[in-house]
Amino acid sequence: MSSMQKRVVVVGAGPGGLASAMLLAASGVDVTIVEKRDHAGGRTSTFEQDGFRFDYGPTFFLYPRVLSEIFSASGYSLDREVPMLRLDPQYRLVFGTGGELLATGDHERMEAAIAKLCPRDAKNFQNFMTDNRNKLQRFLPFLESPFESWRDLARPEMLKLLPILAPWKSLDQELRQYFSDERIRLGFSFQSKYLGMSPFRCPGLFSILSFLEYEYGVFHPVGGCGAVTRAMARICEDMGVTILLNEDVEAICFEGRKATGVRTNQRTIQADSVVMNAEFAEAAKRMIPRHLRSRWTDDGIGKKDHSCSTFMLYLGVDGRYDEVSHHTIYLAKDYRGNLHDIEKGHTLSQDPSIYVQNASVSDDSLAPKGMSSLYVLAPVTHSCDGVDWKRDLAPFRERVLDQMANIGMGDVRSRIRTERVLTPANWAAEFALHKGSTFSMAHSLRQMLHLRPHNRFEETDGVYLAGGGTHPGSGLPVIFESARISSKLLLEDLGIKPAWNFTQSAFDQSHLRDRDLAVQ
Known part of the structure; x- marks a missing residue:
C-alpha cells in the first residue's frame, strides 16, 4: 500500500x-x-x-x-x-538580595558581568561552557531517541554517561563546582522554570539549558x-x-x-x-x-508530580520603557522561600519572583506607536485547595505590579490601557491543563x-x-x-521510509553561532 x-x-x-x-x-x-x-x-x-x-x-x-x-x-x-532577532543582552537578572547580571552571548562581556558580582567566579565561566558543551554533545543522541523501557537506559553507551550526567546531583549542586556566589548560580539555573521545577530539585543534567543560551543565543521571532x-x-x-x-x-x-x-x-x-x-x-x-x-x-x-503554574498579566500601557531589557527576571529576596511556597506550601508568596517581557523595545509590531506590550509572569503553585483565585487574584495582582518597580518600571498602574489576566484556574479551564500545570509533568x-x-x-x-x-x-x-x-x-x-534523515552524529557546534541573523 x-x-x-x-x-x-x-x-x-x-x-x-x-x-x-x-x-x-x-x-x-x-x-x-x-x-x-x-x-x-x-x-x-x-x-x-x-x-x-x-x-x-x-x-x-x-x-x-x-x-x-x-x-x-x-x-x-x-x-x-x-525572521528573528538575536538579542544582546539576552536578558537582565535583578536579585532581590542585591545586584544584577546583564546576560550576554558575548563571552568576554559575560565574564566581566559575572566579575561585577563575584570576581573569582568569572574565571569559571569558560569551564562551565566547555564541560556543558561536552555534556550536550554526548547526551544529544539520547535526547533524540525514544526511551521505551529500562533497557534503553541500561545501554552501555548510556551507562558511560553517568559520571558526566551525575543524576544524583541537583542543578544547584552541579553549578557549585563552578560558581560560589548563589546569585550567579541562580542566574544559570532559573532556566529550570522552563521545566516548571526548582533548581534545588531539578536534575543537574539541565545545566545544558543555560549553556544553550550562551552557546547559541536567545532569539525573538518578529x-x-x-x-x-x-x-x-x-x-x-x-x-x-x-x-x-x-x-x-x-x-x-x-x-x-x-x-x-x-x-x-x-x-x-x-x-x-x-x-x-x-x-x-x-x-x-x-x-x-x-x-x-x-x-x-x-x-x-x-x-504524578506535576509542574508549577503561572500567573499572567498581559498589559498594554502608555509610553515606552526603552531603558528596560527585552527580557528581565526579578528573583525574590527569599528565592528559596518563594520556591517552597510554590512547590511544597502550595500558597502564594508575599514576595514573588517575576519575569517581564518588554518586547516593544525590540519589535514595534506588538503595540501602537508610543506604547508598549508588557508580558508579566509570576511562577505560582498549580491548582490546589490552599488558593482560591476568585478571592486571591486581586491582592496577588497588586503584589506582582509592586514588584515591577524593582526592575525600574515604576508604578505602571496609571499607564495601563488594556489588561488580561490568566491564573492556574484559567490554564486548566481554557487550555485543559491538568491542575493548570503549564509545564506538564515535572x-x-x-x-x-x-x-x-x-x-x-x-x-x-x-x-x-x-x-x-x-x-x-x-x-x-x-x-x-x-x-x-x-x-x-x-x-x-x-512501513513508510521517512523522506528525511536527521543524522544524530552531525551535531555541529557552529550551526547557529554563524547564522546571518539580525542582532538587537
Whole structure:
C-alpha cells in the first residue's frame, strides 16, 4: 500500500502537532489536524487586544537548530519564513538580595558581568561552557531517541554517561563546582522554570539549558513566538495538511487496542494512526478508554508530580520603557522561600519572583506607536485547595505590579490601557491543563526518559504522543524533538521510509553561532 493511502489524525495544533504534521506530510502521508480552538499554535500563539499583541506562553526562543531541520526536511527555510532577532543582552537578572547580571552571548562581556558580582567566579565561566558543551554533545543522541523501557537506559553507551550526567546531583549542586556566589548560580539555573521545577530539585543534567543560551543565543521571532506557529500552520496547509479549527476531539476510536481514528463533536474521522499533541494528563483521561490504560490510570496520573503554574498579566500601557531589557527576571529576596511556597506550601508568596517581557523595545509590531506590550509572569503553585483565585487574584495582582518597580518600571498602574489576566484556574479551564500545570509533568528523575509517557504510547497500538508530556519533555526545542521521534516511530510502524534523515552524529557546534541573523 502506498504512503498516500495512509492517513494520520493529529489531535491539537500546538507546536508539537504542527511539527509532526510537517514531517509526516513530507513523507507523503495524508494528515488532518483537529484543533478545538479557533486558531493554530496552542499556547505558542499570539492574541490581540485593543491594538496590542501578546504571546500566550513561550517568549524565549532558544536553540532553533531542531526546528530549522524540520523546516528543511519540509522544503522550507526557517530563516526565510520566520525572521528573528538575536538579542544582546539576552536578558537582565535583578536579585532581590542585591545586584544584577546583564546576560550576554558575548563571552568576554559575560565574564566581566559575572566579575561585577563575584570576581573569582568569572574565571569559571569558560569551564562551565566547555564541560556543558561536552555534556550536550554526548547526551544529544539520547535526547533524540525514544526511551521505551529500562533497557534503553541500561545501554552501555548510556551507562558511560553517568559520571558526566551525575543524576544524583541537583542543578544547584552541579553549578557549585563552578560558581560560589548563589546569585550567579541562580542566574544559570532559573532556566529550570522552563521545566516548571526548582533548581534545588531539578536534575543537574539541565545545566545544558543555560549553556544553550550562551552557546547559541536567545532569539525573538518578529511578531512574537506566535509567528513561528503561524508560519508552521501556513506551511502545513501548503503541504496539503487539512487543519480543522473549532472542532473538539472527544475520543480516540479503537478496535481492540488499535486506534482507528477520532470522534469529534462534529464527525468521526478514520485514520491509520493518531498523534496526540493535546496535554497528556487530561487528554489521556478523556480520549483513551480506561480499560486501555492499566499503567496510566486516572489515579496514577493524578499521583504524578506535576509542574508549577503561572500567573499572567498581559498589559498594554502608555509610553515606552526603552531603558528596560527585552527580557528581565526579578528573583525574590527569599528565592528559596518563594520556591517552597510554590512547590511544597502550595500558597502564594508575599514576595514573588517575576519575569517581564518588554518586547516593544525590540519589535514595534506588538503595540501602537508610543506604547508598549508588557508580558508579566509570576511562577505560582498549580491548582490546589490552599488558593482560591476568585478571592486571591486581586491582592496577588497588586503584589506582582509592586514588584515591577524593582526592575525600574515604576508604578505602571496609571499607564495601563488594556489588561488580561490568566491564573492556574484559567490554564486548566481554557487550555485543559491538568491542575493548570503549564509545564506538564515535572522533570524529576522518576519522571524522565522511559518513565514519562512514551512517544509510541505503550498501552495501545497506533497512538503516538508529541508535546511536553512525553519524552524528551517540555520547552519548545524538546517539544519539536518529541515530534521528530514520534513521527519516525509512526512511519516505521506504517512501513513508510521517512523522506528525511536527521543524522544524530552531525551535531555541529557552529550551526547557529554563524547564522546571518539580525542582532538587537
